Amino acid sequence: MDGADARQLGTRNARLLRLATYASISVALALIVLKAAAWYMSGSVSLLASLIDSLMDAGASLINLVAIAYALTPADKGHRFGHGKAEALAGLAQSVFIAASALLVLQQGIDHLLHPRPVEAAWVGVAVMLVSILATLGLLGFQRHVIRHTGSTAIRADALHYRSDLLMNISIIVALILAYYGLPGADALFGIAIALLIGFSALQIGRDAVQILMDHELPDAVRKEALALARAVPGVIDVHDLRTRESGQQWFMQLHLELPGELSLTDAHELGEQVRHAIIRRFPQADVLVHKDPVHETAAAQTPTAD
Structure with a gap:
């Protein structure tokens, strides 16, 4: 591969990375609006967990947008090896965001488990979760394409979180149906399980980011x-x-x-x-x-x- 081909590859990868961050932000913002309305109508703690998770997704995607833009800037006199580690810093920041959301959801789940509350408009929440699953699948398909071509740490961290969202959304549908049929404690239990899953994702993302920042060897x-x-x-x-x-x-x-x-x-x-x-x-x-x-x-x- 000559210099011209390498530059063309770099330009294509930069375009893919920017498109991936724009897509992630757009999906997160759309789901925030839908989930906020569904949570307001139902009072479901598992829906609240999903809403908080989408808020964290939007924040993490904004961090990615800034970090990737900086990471793609050419090397300069102060950074002879380029600015690529900004991507790993973004991944580390994402892990902090995700861990914070996990703690908040865990607290809400425990509170609702100790003080059960009825879940209203459960089927509205189910419909919103189905829309969320479809939107997440579409985003993951595009992110997989971007990761295959760029190997981006920041996009890989984003995709890891959205993959956990799929399991979360399915579990929320189950929790809402169980609550609708007279098992309100299931909603709180699923919320706690989701919080633990989110926390595990945060550890994975943080570990991968630290490996890169510590100059870990390639595979x-x-x-x-x-x-x-x-x-x-x-x-x-x-x-x-x-x-x-x-x-x-x-x-x-x-x-x-x-x-x-x-x-x-x-x-x-x-x-x-x-x-x-x-x-x-x-x-x-x-x-x-x-x-x-x-x-x-x-x-x-x-x-x-x-x-």
Whole structure:
């Protein structure tokens, strides 16, 4: 992939990321209006849980919008490696939002369990939840497409939350039907279960964000493939000290090539470029830095080194 192709890929990914944040905000705002009306009519704690969750969705999506816009800005003198980690910061902020919503829903669920209240207009809530399920499925389909092309941490965190929303919406429908048929305690119990599910999602999102902020290595499968690509270049004796990390839309890889010591500087540089381009062709989002280590005949005959 040449420079023009890489720029075209970057432009397409930026457009997809922005569209994903706009779609997420639009869906969240529409569902807030519907759920607020249904909760006002029914008084259901599980509907309140879903309403609060949608409010958190809207807040998290706004954070994503700002963070992704910043993450997509080019590298500058103060940020030589770009601004990609803003996406991970957005994911970490989302986890805090989601955890706060889980605590609020848990408190309401316990209160309604201790002081049962009748649920009114249950079928209105059921209708709203069905609409919510359809809207969420459509959004998740688009988010899956964006994640497949961009690998965005922020969008992945958003999608994780919306996937938990599907289970939440189904459980709310069950709770409302049970409450309608004389089991009001089911609404509170489902609200508490939803709160625990939301809290678990917050932990997952926060963990993934922290891994990126702490420069965790890329997946083993990616590392093994990068090493295999480098070792497959004719003239390369071996590869070691592969280091990788992720920052927004970009991956960073550093590796040491073991090359014949008698090579000229020009030839060694050419081999290094062949390795770099071989990896970039497979992983166009990678920024690859290659260091060349001269190896003489006695050393080359020894067992290859590990990465």
